[in-house]
Amino acid sequence: MKRDVVILCQYFYPEYVSSATLPTELAIGLLDKGLEVSVVAGFPKEYIDGNRKDILLKENFKGVDIRRVKYTNQNNKTKLGRLLNFFTLFVSMLSKVNYLRKFNSIIVYSNPPILPIIPYYLKKLFKTRLIFVVFDIYPDSALKLNAIKPNGSIHKVMKFINNRVYKNADKIVLLGNEMKEYVITNKIASKEVNLHVIPNWYSNETLLVTDEVMNDEFLMIRKEYRFIVLYSGNMGSFQDMETILRGILHYKDQKEVFFIFCGHGNKLPDVKEFIQENHITNAKAYDFLVGTEYADVLKISDICLVSLEKGVEGLGVPSKTYGYFAAGKPTIAIMKSTTDIAKSILLAECGSNIMQGDVEGFIHAVDYYRNNPDIREKHSINARELYREQYNKAKNIDKYYEIIIK
Secondary structure (H helix, E strand, O other): OOEEEEEEEOOOOOOOOHHHHHHHHHHHHHHHOOOOEEEEEEOOOOOOOOOOOOOOOEEEEOOEEEEEEOOOOOOOOOHHHHHHHHHHHHHHHHOOHHHHOOEEEEEEEOOOOOOOHHHHHHHHHHOOEEEEEEOOOOOHHHHHOOOOOOOOHHHHHHHHHHHHHHHHOOEEEEOOHHHHHHHHHOOOOOOHHHEEEOOOOOOOHHHHOOOOOOOHHHHHHHHHOOEEEEEEEEOOOOOOOHHHHHHHHHHOOOOOEEEEEEEEOOOHHHHHHHHHHOOOOOEEEEOOOOHHHHHHHHHHOOEEEEEOOOOOOOOOOOOHHHHHHHOOOOEEEEOOOOOHHHHHHHHHOOEEEEOOOOHHHHHHHHHHHHHOHHHHHHHHHHHHHHHHHHHOHHHHHHHHHHHHHO
């Protein structure tokens, strides 16, 4: 008799990025709802406490059976390094085919893009249900970033995989309605009825229960500056950092305002360099923050920023926004007003929306919240309510459960 569901992904517990914590919490949530849940994941190496030596190839974590596979640990910032890591992960995952075929349903993520072809063939051979979770739309996003050449070998492989996975998946999960519209408009998926919009969620709600800040440095920033603006998450090719950086020049050396950047991505070194070269004393960029440190920067911040570059709307959704809402932070969205995030912010009255490149609009939005504490407080309450209504973990795990059992 087949088991209920297995999750196939590159990152999982105990790695700390959202692409690991989201599958981990989904697995535990589905288990709590009565399903038998297993996971096949890559062996943790990239986003993990370097002191941990107790990670096993097989482990039971809170009732979830985990099978890990080893793969190369080349530099992910180089094309060759990424390809080697993807390929060796794929080959290692193939060794688990006999295990994977024992399940009724496989949940697989779009990252890395080569992975979904495994459950596609399992569906063809063994009638396994395929649930495809789209974090990024390949090869479109890779082409947009100039990461691959049009009609090159990698483009053709990605297209081959996507054509089969999108057209044969029993359920396709998309993070936003703009992603769904993109998939439909570009005829990527053949059956609209199989498309389900389920947003991600913030993973550490319990850390926001109190206002206590543990980190001494963040406590000092909060004590010294009256108004703090936070940008967190990915600072990569999909994010419009230029509008923000040009905007913070207006506040250079102001004694009341402080800007915090934290996260990762290929633009993070540019952000650090910009702050240093322009001698901006009231801004600081940190690397990726997790756990209580990230909760602390959320707590001390007055408003938060999220951005997308022009033309990438529909290819991905910046998930850090959900943490902003959970923490009750008014949010300035630098992106088209047609995105789910911008629509939600404006409809719920918990932030502002400006277009990419609108530096004056950015300054106006920051000053609006800086000079109107009553509105800031009202929008803070609205942000928490928006999170409870649309983006909380329990509600969205329920949506996954429903598409699995139907």
